[in-house]
Amino acid sequence: MVDRTDLPPWDRAVTRWLTRYRPTTETAYRRGVTRWTSWCTTEGVDPWTARRGDIEAALAELGRAGLAEATVALTYDAIASLYRHLFEDELLERDPAARVRRPVIHREGQVRTYLTPLEFAGFLTTARSMGPDAHAAAAIGGMMGLRSAEMCQLDVASVATVGGYQVLRFVGKGGKPAAPPMPIPVLRPVLELLAARTDGPLLRTQAGTRLDRRSLGRLVGRIGQRAGVTHPITPHGLRRTFATAGFAKGVSLRDMQLGLRHSRPETSALYDMDRANLDRHASHEIAAFLAGFAS
Numbered sequence: 627m628v629d630r631t632d633l634p635p636w637d638r639a640v641t642r643w644l645t646r647y648r649p650t651t652e653t654a655y656r657r658g659v660t661r662w663t664s665w666c667t668t669e670g671v672d673p674w675t676a677r678r679g680d681i682e683a684a685l686a687e688l689g690r691a692g693l694a695e696a697t698v699a700l701t702y703d704a705i706a707s708l709y710r711h712l713f714e715d716e717l718l719e720r721d722p723a724a725r726v727r728r729p730v731i732h733r734e735g736q737v738r739t740y741l742t743p744l745e746f747a748g749f750l751t752t753a754r755s756m757g758p759d760a761h762a763a764a765a766i767g768g769m770m771g772l773r774s775a776e777m778c779q780l781d782v783a784s785v786a787t788v789g790g791y792q793v794l795r796f797v798g799k800g801g802k803p804a805a806p807p808m809p810i811p812v813l814r815p816v817l818e819l820l821a822a823r824t825d826g827p828l829l830r831t832q833a834g835t836r837l838d839r840r841s842l843g844r845l846v847g848r849i850g851q852r853a854g855v856t857h858p859i860t861p862h863g864l865r866r867t868f869a870t871a872g873f874a875k876g877v878s879l880r881d882m883q884l885g886l887r888h889s890r891p892e893t894s895a896l897y898d899m900d901r902a903n904l905d906r907h908a909s910h911e912i913a914a915f916l917a918g919f920a921s
Contacts, residue, residue: 655700709722767867869886869897873900
């Protein structure tokens with residue numbers, strides 16, 4: 627039996643659990659657990675003695691409150707991780723989240739923006755007119771598919787030469803090091819930045835400070851507005867643009883998975899925003915192949 631009097635305060639237990647995660651995940655998981663504890667406070671539930679039904683009820687209420695499916699699923703991920711940690715540290719005798727099903731995310735119903743090739747051309751041209759930092763951010767996001775956190779961590783020292791290619795070195799999601807090559811349209815604005823800098827952050831605000839995720843998001847949104855893009859565009863929308871353009875050009879799923887640095891090909895396939903394009907349907911290629919034998 628776990629001695630209830632020896633349990634640490636809930637907030638301290640949550641803080642210790644969060645230390646195992648990188649800053650981006652820590653922030654997201656902290657929000658998720660805050661939603662859970664707020665629900666517990668409202669319902670008079672002690673999170674130390676919560677049961678499976680409590681977690682299911684909280685997640686259902688979040689869905690009814692209008693939160694996005696992805697947000698509810700992320701809240702579940704945070705709750706499940708926390709209780710697994712408490713159980714493994716023998717602070718709980720059972721894991722109340724162990725048998726709770728992860729909420730389903732209906733990808734086809736999500737509004738996930740990206741830029742068509744013509745939209746991206748206008749976006750890049752506009753970014754170029756706004757200065758080298760905006761130009762480099764647009765090129766790196768749309769033509770290399772870096773995540774926003776990865777773009778923000780780039781330093782002048784991140785630019786290196788490997789095997790005759792100039793690459794960007796950074797630490798990606800999950801702490802995995804990456805060094806993708808810079809295509810020429812990306813290399814040009816990056817070299818323009820390097821011409822005036824010897825150290826410090828690669829991408830900067832107008833005030834000269836490092837771009838963070840919020841300021842990068844504002845910059846990308848501002849470029850989109852000035853370029854006349856009729857829908858909101860985000861740094862992650864640029865990553866979808868990179869993936870969708872790759873699939874449309876015929877890049878293999880394996881190579882797109884490597885380019886996006888996903889652990890599973892199924893995740894990469896979700897980034898193809900042009901899957902419904904009937905011009906790309908496999909039946910065209912197959913019919914042309916088979917018809918050749920009948921002619």
